[in-house]
Amino acid sequence: MALLGLNTCAFADNWMSHLPDETYVAAVSIPGTHDSGTGNGFDGFLGETFARTQDISFGDQWKIGIRAFDLRPCTTKDGYLNINHGIVATKLRFDDALYQLRDSLIANPSEFVVIHLLHEDSGDNGDTPYETMLMELLQRDDLKDFFVDFRKDLKVSDMRGKMLILSRDKYASKPVGGFMSNWCGYIDWNQQTRGVITGAGTGAYSTGALYMQDFSDTHEEGAVDVKIGGIQKLLDYTTTHIPTSPVQIVWAYNFASAYCNGSISTSDGYRENASYTHAAILDYLKTHQAGPTGIILMDYVGVDESKGYATRGAELVDSIIANNFKYLEYETEESRINKAVYADLSTILKTLNREYSSASRKINSECPDVAADYTDELESIKACLDSIDAEVDSLYEHVLLTEDYTIDSEGLSAQISALVDEALKAQAEFEATGIDGIADEEENGACTYYSVSGKRLVAPREGQITIVKYSNGKVKKIIMPRKGK
Template identity: 25%
Template sequence: MKRAAAASGACVLALLLLLSPGRALAADASYRSLGTANNPDWMRRLPDATSLAALSLPGTHESMSVHGGSLTQTQEDFGDSGGTLTAQLRAGIRMVDIRLRVNAGNTLTVHHGATYQNANFDDVLTALGDFLHAHSGETVLMRLKQECTGELGSCTDATGQQSFPDIVDAYVTRRPGLFWGPSVHRAAAAATPTLGAVRGTAVLAVLHGTHGGPIEHYGLAQFADWHDGSSAYVQDEYTVPNVGAIATKRDQVRRFLDATSAGDRTRMYVNFGSGSSLFAQPQQVAGGAYGVQGVDPFLLTYLNEGPEVHTPVVRTGMLMLDFPGGGLIDKIISYN
């Protein structure tokens, strides 16, 4: 009887933790203040010969996910369609993570699991095209993923449609010049380009299937082994089982950040600061909760620390974040 009561109490406590994210989630320079950053042309001053691999890029995980509640939302809401993406690009975000569902009429809509994010792939491409036309010295890297697995909690693609890569090809064809050509050919992956080669265009880094495996040879050759989760140049330990485990996630991000800083500057590193589970919401992992420091404030502190504390970071690679603050975005850009 006592064991049953204790178990019941634990379930109630877990439910309360899930429903009340805690006061630690206030916005600051590291978290939920993207609108305070204004970096629409920060790449323009960099030499054309700079390899994309040498850059420190602020990025967003599930870049368009602003609907569905605390278990689904990963970014501040700056409007449906392309509004949220446009705000991120103006702030200085230069790698985005777009998840798509196949719909009737061979169209693609933006989803996070089962939740439609009130945006279509055309909205994404329009926002990108408008931004890059106005800021032609910039480039934006993109991870595209077929979101729907048909499993519980996910979405299901419409039946009777073309294959996902065929539909992506059709969108690319309708937007000539938007993408850097070598990155959107399925037959041969592209070498990592210089900034000068891709200014004014979007670069497809990888095209992922429903469970994370790369589709054919789209994107950059370096990411041929980027499957679901982590790989040689990707840290994406996305399961954070509870609030206490945020400390483990912080350490995974830190270790990979140190490896990036000391690593081969001809290689691109992608470091996901995001994570979640039923008992650790994306906002809690990013911003912290119940006395546990979140990934975003930890990163801003770590990047600001001098050599008397640890070996200074000299390159961040691509940091893929939930709810990044303006100060954190500015700090990542400063490494360039």
């Protein structure tokens, strides 16, 4: 699907609107940023040299389609939580980041956000404990309704308009979102697949499996290849595991980020690493069967070149978004309405067909002497239901169902009910008047013939009850024997 051409800012603002509601969040390919706040810049020279991992601001990251953010708060002497990269403070406060996301979700309610939260304790500079400040912020009246509790079976419909905070630190007895444990920052598949996410609930799905790849130091010889191998191995797993039930769900964090060029991280080291890992992921998505990537946290998103390094950060974000619609249905407002209307109409038709089947059984079992008189009416109703069913299926297949399409279910139901009442009445009349036997010659003069239900007949029906009305006013109920009997 050629989605890259669609990924303008306008499309990126609501690309999640095209995800099917019933998709598990763990099965969505979500582009994200590593150390998201660094795009807002720093006050001193240290950040620009050693701590920058993004060229575009936090707000602009949303605009290009980023929906997963890596936020690392620390305390300040001024009484607020700031986003840091290590000891280096960015120009982004944590509360400002959350309010920006809240406002973006209000403006684009089809979207949702996943936040990777890590206490950057090396930057703490305040007297109030981090845990106290964090809970005060997350419990604010103008924010708290935008957070969702973790469940491993969260669906897109559960998340729309919400934020899911997944913290690597346990800051309270119960999380706002979820706690991540058993984190692994090196390449060891057995350890990388031991992660757990725990929500605030107590149900069976309040905890879920977490796989991660977060190897962050690629400056030594061969380390970049190890990093790329780790990225690809996790992609090998996630892209071939599209869950169809909660027991199959595994959440995944795959970090493209790391630093080359020395044992100490530098901004250029992040750029160089991005030039390798981004190219590797782009190649993987082009050459492998499409499937979920999980959450990919990247450096230098939104720019394909940064300070001379070919980061391809805009191309990669577009590719991850587009990847979703290679294995998931691409929904539009029309297709969503089409699906919803079809579900409603299917329920109505199932009810009407059950009523028809019940009526047919009732007439045949409780009205044996007159049932034949109602065969045509029953067949007519069934043909009508089958015709509507076929039309609805055809319109659904061609995505043409709208909310204007309706079925006269009350009228059809009343017709079925009236037919049963008529048959029961005819059976009762038959049992009350009796049968006069085989029809004689018209000894009583001219006569006319009627079915038990009152239909005018040309002649008596063989083997069926016929009402005979003679010109002298006499009425008889007779049975005409079948030929040869």
